[in-house]
Amino acid sequence: MSDQLVAMYAQNGAGLGHFQRCANVAEAVGKLKPEARVVIASRSFWPAVTIGLPERTESFKMPVFAPVGVDSNGEQRVLLDEEPAPFPRLRSRLLTVLLEEMRPAALLVDNEPRGLQGELVEALQAARARGLVGRVVLGMRDIRGRPEHVARRWGEEGTAKVLESLYDLVLIYGDPAIYDTASSYGLGTQIKVQTEAVGYVLRSTAALSTEAVKRELGLDCSQRLVAVTAGAGADGASLLEGYLREVVPRLPSDVASVLVTGPMMNAPQLQRLTEHAAASGCRLLRSFDTVSLVHAADAVVCRGGYNSVCEAVHAGHRPAVVARRTESGEQETRATAFARLDLVVAISEDHLEEGLAVAVLEQLASGRRSTSPFTPEASAARAAAALVG
Amino acid sequence: MVETILIYAQDNRGLGHIRRTTTIARAVLDARPQAAVLLASKSAWPAKLNLGDRFEFLKLPGQFTANAAPEGERQQQVESVRGLRRSLLREAAHALAPSLVLMDNEPLGFGSEMDQALDAAQRANPDTRLVFGMRDVVDDPDETIKRWEQTGVLDALEKRFHRVLIYGHPEVVDSAVMYRLPEAVAAKAVYTGYVCSTTEDADPRQVRGLVGEGPLVLVTAGGGQDGAPLLRAALAAAALLAPKVRMLAVAGPFMPAAELPALLTAATLAGAVLCSQLDVRGAIAASNAVVCMGGYNTLAEAMLLRRRPIVVPRTGHKQEQLLRAQAFAKRGLARCLPFDGLTPESLAGEIAAELESTDAPDCGRYLDRDGIRTAGLLIGELAQSGVQT
Numbered sequence: 152m153s154d155q156l157v158a159m160y161a162q163n164g165a166g167l168g169h170f171q172r173c174a175n176v177a178e179a180v181g182k183l184k185p186e187a188r189v190v191i192a193s194r195s196f197w198p199a200v201t202i203g204l205p206e207r208t209e210s211f212k213m214p215v216f217a218p219v220g221v222d223s224n225g226e227q228r229v230l231l232d233e234e235p236a237p238f239p240r241l242r243s244r245l246l247t248v249l250l251e252e253m254r255p256a257a258l259l260v261d262n263e264p265r266g267l268q269g270e271l272v273e274a275l276q277a278a279r280a281r282g283l284v285g286r287v288v289l290g291m292r293d294i295r296g297r298p299e300h301v302a303r304r305w306g307e308e309g310t311a312k313v314l315e316s317l318y319d320l321v322l323i324y325g326d327p328a329i330y331d332t333a334s335s336y337g338l339g340t341q342i343k344v345q346t347e348a349v350g351y352v353l354r355s356t357a358a359l360s361t362e363a364v365k366r367e368l369g370l371d372c373s374q375r376l377v378a379v380t381a382g383a384g385a386d387g388a389s390l391l392e393g394y395l396r397e398v399v400p401r402l403p404s405d406v407a408s409v410l411v412t413g414p415m416m417n418a419p420q421l422q423r424l425t426e427h428a429a430a431s432g433c434r435l436l437r438s439f440d441t442v443s444l445v446h447a448a449d450a451v452v453c454r455g456g457y458n459s460v461c462e463a464v465h466a467g468h469r470p471a472v473v474a475r476r477t478e479s480g481e482q483e484t485r486a487t488a489f490a491r492l493d494l495v496v497a498i499s500e501d502h503l504e505e506g507l508a509v510a511v512l513e514q515l516a517s518g519r520r521s522t523s524p525f526t527p528e529a530s531a532a533r534a535a536a537a538l539v540g
Numbered sequence: 541m542v543e544t545i546l547i548y549a550q551d552n553r554g555l556g557h558i559r560r561t562t563t564i565a566r567a568v569l570d571a572r573p574q575a576a577v578l579l580a581s582k583s584a585w586p587a588k589l590n591l592g593d594r595f596e597f598l599k600l601p602g603q604f605t606a607n608a609a610p611e612g613e614r615q616q617q618v619e620s621v622r623g624l625r626r627s628l629l630r631e632a633a634h635a636l637a638p639s640l641v642l643m644d645n646e647p648l649g650f651g652s653e654m655d656q657a658l659d660a661a662q663r664a665n666p667d668t669r670l671v672f673g674m675r676d677v678v679d680d681p682d683e684t685i686k687r688w689e690q691t692g693v694l695d696a697l698e699k700r701f702h703r704v705l706i707y708g709h710p711e712v713v714d715s716a717v718m719y720r721l722p723e724a725v726a727a728k729a730v731y732t733g734y735v736c737s738t739t740e741d742a743d744p745r746q747v748r749g750l751v752g753e754g755p756l757v758l759v760t761a762g763g764g765q766d767g768a769p770l771l772r773a774a775l776a777a778a779a780l781l782a783p784k785v786r787m788l789a790v791a792g793p794f795m796p797a798a799e800l801p802a803l804l805t806a807a808t809l810a811g812a813v814l815c816s817q818l819d820v821r822g823a824i825a826a827s828n829a830v831v832c833m834g835g836y837n838t839l840a841e842a843m844l845l846r847r848r849p850i851v852v853p854r855t856g857h858k859q860e861q862l863l864r865a866q867a868f869a870k871r872g873l874a875r876c877l878p879f880d881g882l883t884p885e886s887l888a889g890e891i892a893a894e895l896e897s898t899d900a901p902d903c904g905r906y907l908d909r910d911g912i913r914t915a916g917l918l919i920g921e922l923a924q925s926g927v928q929t
Contacts, residue, residue: 188604188617190624209621211628212587212599214578219593235576237544241635248631252624 155186157538158255158284160246161193162267168458169261170195172290172324172352175527176259178205179535187256187539192249194242194267211249213242221417228385228415231268239268246274256285257538259322264289264313275317286319288538291332292457293325293351294488296479298335304479311342322534323348324457326524330488347537350530353461357446364447368434370407377408377511378448380441382456382475384413388420390473391435392427393503394452399431401508406515408433409444442466450514452507455482455497464494465527467519471496471510473503494524542574543922546638546661548629550650551583555763555793557644558585559837560707560911561673562595563737564642567915569594572922578636580629598632600625626653633657637664639925640671640918647672647693647701655692658700669921670701673914674715675836676708676734677867680859681718688719697725703921704729705914707836709906713867730917733908736840742822751786751813755895758827760820762835764792768799769879770852771814774831775803776884777891778810785895787812790823821845829894831887834861834876839868843903850875850890852882873901 157180161169170193177189189208194215204210217234246266250258258278265272278284295301305311314321321344323332333339333346357364365372379394381387391410399408410433412421421437428435441459445451445466453459455474463470472495474482486497496510547565549557558581565577569592576594579586582602601621629649633641634657641661648655661668678684688694697704706715706729716726748756759774761767771789778787789812791803800816807814820838824830824845832838834853842849851874853861868874875890908914 190601207604209601209604210584210599211601212584212597214596214598214632216576216593216596237635237637241632244631244635245628248627249624252620252627 155184155188156253156255157187157189157257157259158249158253159189159191159259159261160266160271161191161195161261162263167195168456169193171354171458173259173261174204174208175352175354175531176290176534176538177208179528179531180539181205181207183532183535184539190249190253190255192246213245214238215242239270242270243273246271247277250274250278250283251281254283257288258284258286259288259290259534259538261290262292262295264291264310264318265308269308272313272317275313279317286538287317288320288322289314289318290322290324290352290534293323293330293332294457294481294485295336296481297484298337300479301336302341305336305342311337314338314342314344318344320344320537321346322537324350324352324530324534326350329492329494329524330485347533349533349537351461351465351525351527352530352534353458353465353525353527354442355465355525355527357443358440359443359447361447364443368407368409373405375403375406375449375515376447377402377406377450377452377515378411378441378444379408379452380411380444380454380459381413381416382454382459384416384437386475387413387416387454388424389500390452390454390503391424393473393500393507395424395427395431395433397504398452398508398511399433401512403515406449409439409448410435411439411441411444412437414438449519450511452511455486457485460485460489460495461525464489465523465525467521467523469493469495469514469517469520471498471507471514473498473500473507476500492524543572543576543639543925544636545575545577545640545642545918545922546633546636547577547579547642547644548649548654548657549579549581549583549644550646551581551585555583555585556835556837557581558583559737560735561642561644562586562589562591563735564673564911564914564918565595566591566737567911568918571915571919575922578632578638580632582625598628600628622651622653626656629654629657630660634660634664637661638668639665640669640922642671642673642918644673645675645678647688647697648691652691655696658696662700665925667925669703669925671703671705671918671921672697672701674704674706674729675860676706676713676715677836677860677864678715678719680863681720683859685720694722694725697728698722701725701728702924703917705917706731707733707735707908707914709733712871712873712906713864718863732914732917734836734840734843734906735908735911735914736837736844737821737911738844738909740819740822740825742819744822744826747788747818747823747826750815751788754784754786755828756826757781757785757787757829757831757891757895758790758820758823759787759831760790760823760833760838761792761795762833762838764795764816766854766856767792767795767833768803770831770833771799771803772806773852773882773884773887775806775810775812775814777831777887778812779806780884780888781891782811785891788818788823788827789814790818790820791816793817829891831891834865834868836864839864839874840907843873843901844907844909846900846902848872848874848894848897848901850877850887850894852877852879852887855879873903
């Protein structure tokens, strides 16, 4: 093909975050080099219809035949282990062919150097061996987990080796002033690979105005709004229940609460929450444009995922962040790092009664900041320059 | 998973092929608990459908947005993306080793892009059954036959394909005769009836509620990409018939946004309701007369609901809609009104005549409701493929 081509790989299963970041960088690529063309490969069934892709960007969706079900932790998710054998192999081959045919000037891999379940390794090895790709670049989120956890996993899974042997550059979608990603994970030291922190990359403009959001939610323009989001929703029920229990009874009468469960909440939890929310006079939704929602909100309660936290902080909030507790510790690490600079209030899932209501009432009383610590467009432009500059 | 079925549909932005093939896929999956279907196309539309765990889609990169590139360069881009799709399809067919491949509308795919994939499928699984799903009308017969001869399609139909399913009825369009199918091909051909889904997403009573009392005329332009002229003409006709007749105009999901303001003004002047997306089947059910283009699905749905649509076929280099509309008109199943010479008065006259007519056409025997007959024929083919059931 030509040297104007960029390939991207977004590891999404059911979520949107990775694909969204790739689309943001693709848009910046177009601004920097109008003749460039981008193909974003992913498994996700959401992006191609829910995100308007930038000019000269095309999506490529690989098939996944894994059923959605309840895993051993009782969480609803895509059960990758139950996928019949030919399909992981198929994706791996499709990615190899994509690079063989495109011979792109650059490949941007979002967040997971080996691809989901390692599906990208074969393609990367072939591309490297045959010189098919100009630059191989990883775009990684500020935080992957606690450093010791990440070091162990990267060692066990061979990620560290892949980074050294197959990548030219690691772009860090973060800011060392908030979290020093490179030194925390040994990038550039123990793991010999070049790094560049470009800043936080996120969707920054709200599709809907505050008035439009309130109208859609059936609220009065004069009412204040608390947005409570639970990320993808797999384990958001405890946060939303906690909010209804601890915060709602303490809110002034002009404040409305909107709770967004995320698409992956399982049916019994959703049913229970719907009843509790109705009894508390709150709106409960499965999904909503979160950027528009946090722009319209006067206070935000969210999980500690990259997009949730950054969108709220960028909109001028000091959100109350209740991190998901997982083995990697990603969200807890992020909540702590952001809280250290007073950008968020971190609240432990076990002690919602000790601070959640205060954090919400403080946000309502103090209003929003007028400035953001992030410059998402400049960050995306830096990422684009690293690909095609 | 015992049986995998690969379906190729050539839609890019349109919906017709996707709607037909997913109706068939649903019927096959309902009847065969062991089957899985992979639909390959350039459309992201399947993401909107919920066909369960055993249905997945491969969304191929389509054309990059048209741009100011010189013609030579653009042609090169078209070729290179087609080359990419050809390789991805070949890889998918090889890895999947499907029991059956259903090629919708073009036996070798758009620009023969499935040619290598069919070879790969048969190499990976020598018992693979190749089925061509042929629309009642493909395009101008002479041109289609010439193209099929030149591109090896007729040869493939004769030597490689096991079955030709004609999605139509010989009393309406005798496709085998129209396209002068060679004897060896005609011997493999079976008419399935017009494939249409019977489920309605929109409740006709709700549709009725949108427009109020009185005779209701629906005007729909399918996906909408080139439907603005028809909508303009229909709204002008509605202005002549108002206030006795109410019009509901459905622009379609792909109607260019720039067309909508003028259409909205025209709708207001005619006392009509304009909406951008609505389940057309529900809208047909609510209406007393239908004005539409000559797309396969719309006409099949009109038959299902015993309406005699006023068809203004798509103009341009393709003859498909004109030929279909003329064939339907000949059997009294439609009124055909070529766009050239169409005036608000002539259209209003046809609408008034249709509203007064009392003889609803009975076309039940021309239909394949929910694709059940087609699915049965495909399952018959699967039985030949050596799959253990």
